[in-house]
Amino acid sequence: MNVLILSTIWGIVMMFSGLVFKKGGYATYLAIAGALVLLLGSIGDVSNVVITHSTFGGMLSFDGFTELFLSVILVATLFYFLLSGREIEAVGNGGFDYYALIFFVITGITLSASYNNLLMLFLGIEILSIPLYILTGSDKKNLKSNEASLKYFLMGSFITGVMLLGITLIYGDTGSFNLGPAASPFGMMAASLPVLSKVGLLLLMFAMAFKVSAAPFHFWTPDVYDGAPTVFSSFMATIVKAGGFIAFLRLFGDGYANTQYSWGSAMLVLIVLTLLIGNLTAVFQQSAKRMMAYSSIAQAGFMLMAVYSHNTEATDGFLVYTASYCLATVGVFATLSKVKDHAYEGFNGLAKKEPLLALTTAICLLSLAGIPLTGGFLGKYYMLYALIKSGQGPYMLVFAVLCAAVSVYYYFRLIQAMYFKEGNPATAPVSTGLKVGMVGLTVLIILLGIMPYDLLINWKLFF
């Protein structure tokens, strides 16, 4: 609850700070301070030091898993600010307003992570989305950025309509916006779901699939990620995506888990398509930035497994997956923003020019590819195991790991370019702060791969 209140307040503070501090340079410090305050607020939730106990009439619920997830998101945000702060300031004039939007997105994520009612889900998703439309078009003089923003906004608005229709159908059928078997009549009619609810659930699934860029609703992703300033693509591909997934997880893995017979097959189709399309198209990209966009689609395929499986392994794994995925992607994007040419050739010889940056990026890429001793491996491990536990046969899993093997191809292309090809890449100056941030981030990724329990999962006990 603290995070929800504090992120809103800090968003407003950032908004008005722009009026006080005319010159740039302070925005990042203030934003980092904000992220730390939010993190403290999240820790406050652990120790039960909360600003208010209100759950808005049961429309929100903050359980241990939600709190822990929010902490993970906040740590990732902190790293994002540390690594990309200067770029955010460079995009805007000072950057206060952009930081304000980012804090509002976190408010949206908090709502999406804690809703207990479909209206709150709608609010959360919209609060999360609208600032993103603006951030996508924030490079005002760049035509590509404007186009991406418009495209994103139009499609996003359309899918909002789909979502509302889904909610309406479910409401029409059950007479309740509430989630979960206890509150909704779904619990009682689990054996035979009426057509209206079925259609409603499917529409909701499509809308959520759009938000997390799962295939075949992914088509906006590469253009938007490519058009948006790199620094905001990074934010969208990581923290925002995780926010979409937690909403997805609560909806299907939690709220409507007992009606899986009516949406399970559709979800499996989503998983298969997402893994296949995301991975195959990523292979053919010539730009590392577009590759990261498609690879984020592919990663969504694995995260969807948690939504499908909804068991303990899925929730534990979701935490590990989200944490390692967010950290690794933030790291890779931080490097992307320093290299001027985003084609693979633009990275040739980076290991010679910036050895530390190349090494940390390589570790991030290894984690994304799912190599053991990194958090990325354990994330994938958990997802596969959760799927087995949910009763899926080996074929689905073999398909998934073959897709993971394909992903090695494009992640390693970047490693090859950095380490084994000759070149002198054009890079922006790399500050010591960025280097320290990258080292911290990679250490966390490796620790997640070696001791996930001490670092993350066991914390659930404290909440």
Added chain:
Amino acid sequence: MLALLLFLIPLVTGCIAFLLKQGNAAKIWSLLSSLATLGVSVAAAMDKSATARSFHASWLQGLGASFTLSIDGMGAILVLLTGVSLVLVLVSTYRNTYKNPSVYYGLLLLSQAGLMGVFLAMDGLLFYFFWELALIPVYFLSSGWGGERRIQVTFKFFIYTFVGSLIMLVGLLYLYALNPQASFALESLYKVKLNADQQDILFWMFFVAFAIKMPIWPFHTWQPDTYEQSPTSVTMILSGVMVKMGLLGVIRWVVPIFPEAVHHFENVVIGLSVVGMVYASLVALRQDDLKRMVAYSSIAHIGLMCAAIFSVNQEGLQGVMVQLFNHGINIIGLWIVIDAIEQKLGTRKMSELGGMAANAPVLAILLVVMSLANVALPLTNAFIGEFLMFNGLYHFNVWYMAFAGLSIILGAVYTLRMVQKVIYGKENSLTAAMTDLTINQKLMLAGITILIIVFGVYPDPLFKMTQDTVHAIIAQHI
């Protein structure tokens, strides 16, 4: 505790090696480290006490895994091989110069740590971790320091083995899910009751990974290119030690856990291996590049070992056990000679060589010794192993043995042809400039020659070391 040291020494020294900057420091450091590891390997092979030979610590308990290392007979022989190999590799290539030596030697030591881990791990998930740990440094070594086509060739190798590993991971996860004790511990996995269908599916999930690593036909296509393009010291590790990961995998994980499936598919696997042996021998006949020839001959040798494992009898398995060690040092011996030729003349093509016996007599003699060991001449170490393996195969099915026997003849043909082309005949302008082996190469090859002859005449120590493991596997299999 010795078991832990075997893994820890190369891991820690490998990490430190990355930080060493000065010219030869990394080289000397890694040599010292490899000598220390060799010392511990010998001590571990001698000391049979449980405290020395095993180590247990809790790790990833929530996932049902633990950090359990232990040395059985097969482990001891492979640990020795790994210890000996790195010393052989480092000393024989001591005069070679590499760019970024600290990274090069650091990676070499890390791959040794991974290999030790694979041979010692008694926990499924830990085994998987080490399996990958051994692979990643080799990927970087071959891509960074290999031949002209190194990047795409190494990438092919990496993707191939990684696909296999991932399928094995799914298999491991299934096995774990089917284990009522919810544990990855090897002894607990041995007790899992699997029905025939489960065994059949899981068998292939594990076997594909191991078959790619060994490699046996038709999973071998990565191998000749990778051996050719990798720097020779990496090729030595790959062919001498790393292929043994696949063989160990089959012996320790597949045969005891899926006995029915092994019985079910024995004809398929032995058939593939035997066809592969003859095929690889025929292809070896046509090779002009020394590295590619040895690579294909290695496919034939490994094919025999795989076939002998699947005959699951006393003779066959015992033969495989001793051959695990003998094949490793013999092939490293051959690589040392080839590396010496390549370093001095800049070519590995047989058509460009010839007549070196006069200028480099020691090299000529040692190449002959290594070659004869490679074709398993009686009184060389490989003879007893091959004899036992063919014997095992004979007891399984005489026709398989007869067909596989063709590879002996073909092996003799291509090896002797190689000897003839490389060291006899007329010398040319290139080979006229050939000088003899350096002192460190002589030293290492002399050491290998002693091992070849000692274990050729008196293979008893190798038998004694491994017979417990052989009995245990056969008992478990029945």
